[in-house]
Amino acid sequence: MNEPKVGCDCHGPRDLAAGEFYGHVVRRQVSQQFLLSEIHHARCRALPAHAHQAAYFSLLVEGRYAERYEGRHHEYDPLTVWWHRSGVVHDDEVGGGARFLNIELTPQGRALVEEAGPSRRDFHERGTRIAWLACRLLHELRRWQPCSALVAENLALEIAGCALRQPEPPASARPAWLDRVVDKLRSEPDRRHYTFALADDAGVHPVYLASTFRRVYRQTIGEYLRELRVRLAADLLRGGDMPLAQIAAALGFADQAHFTRTFGRTVGMAPSAFRNLLREGRAVGTS
16 A cells, blocks of 8 residues: 655656655555545655646645745745645655645546636645645544545545635735734734724724725634634644643633634644644654
8 A cells, every 4th residue: 555655866857646756655545536645754855856647735744845846946834735736847855754645636536626617826825724624634544444535535625625716816915004914913813902903003994904804815804813823823732742721821712622612613623633643643653
């Protein structure tokens, strides 16, 4: 099951078939629409230029990863998901201990997505809904049972749906004062914020702030702040052993119960289960 991988650094771009990767394939499952693979890199390495025959999503679970393609350079933090069309030539730098979940579309899966509508070009998002869906899919992959095929299929389809969304408005469509509002939310995630106070600081009317914020970010200020707190909580859960009550207090949740409910609704698993998911990956022995 875990055999397909590339172990040599060949000259010229390699065209990797579905299920073929640089690194060790820890586990994999195949369905009609998707091929799921958890991949581990035990050592740091620069990977040669290559492309994948299958369009795919990838979740960086932990470690360091950077890639270059089409004249662009991206460095990703853990809990980032990116989407690449098939045939995108890229070269990568992988940190030792890096772990990924790759979700490749089979020909049937690609046809299914194409029927739903035109997909976005390559993109990456960190700590958004697509990342939490991918974490749940990784959790299912590690605990595979007969019913897991249907669960995984639904999660993968939801992830694929994220490739159909329109990209965020260009920076030119976002006024400078809105950046100041967002910077305030990011720098003070533990505070109780009010629209009228944020609008006063930005020098705009509260109604204009609320409508502009939704147009640009496609959610309310409250929804944005809640997602921000969850994303920061995920980083704390990933990075250490801070008690849940302490995380809740540090990020402005009413108490540990409120934090647990909010995190569970957003991510799809309890904070303790999320922390265990990442720890399990580190404990898996790989060659």
